[in-house]
Amino acid sequence: MFRASLRSPIFSLRPSAAKTLTASRVLAVRHLSQEARAQIQNAVKSSPLVLFMKGTPSLPECGFSRAAVQVLDLHGVPPEKMKTYNVLADDELRSGIKEFSDWPTIPQLYVNGEFIGGCDILLGMHQSGELENLLVKNDIIPKVEESLEAQPSAA
């Protein structure tokens, strides 16, 4: 239930500022410690593409996470440019990442440290061709070749 209180301008929160906050805000701050935040920050940047998911790519434990993995697989994202974190294996990460991203669900995709979205957004971008463009632009997959037929005529 703490999820409801987990949205605040967290980046600007410092101990001095926290004193003036309401009780729920303070709770939210305490919930994601500076340490946990720093860890997630590192995780987000640990690879060009980072996916926070339930389960692992070979054994997803949720249909939404499975779909995310499959889409990335479809685009041929190479393993060395991708890292996944199993939030089911780490309770602190599971709740922490939701607050960190200000996003209520898992999976969550980051590309070069930037939050891209969850499963719906990922699938939507896959369909529109935006995902491929994004992956190419970020040097995660090579331009053209392999996926000629999937290439929407992006100018």
Added chain:
Amino acid sequence: MINLDDLEAAIRSALPVSHLEIEDQSNGCGESYAIVLVSEAFEGKNTLARHRFVNDLLKAQIAQMHAFSQVCYNHWSSIASIRTSKPSKVERG
């Protein structure tokens, strides 16, 4: 859990709705919903901003569910594209 009527009421009271589909994907236990929402409130927002907007409006409701899936459009004309390519049809290549 949250029931479908409450979810619909919450959505309709939160923003102007020109089209709304709510699908209970949890077989009635109220833990998993997928929505398709068309609203002028999405005008000028990209997909991520739309989803964040909805997540924020429905924060209390989403907190009571296990899963929530959304497709947001600012205009009817965009709907046709999802009819022909539903997100769930993702297959391993």
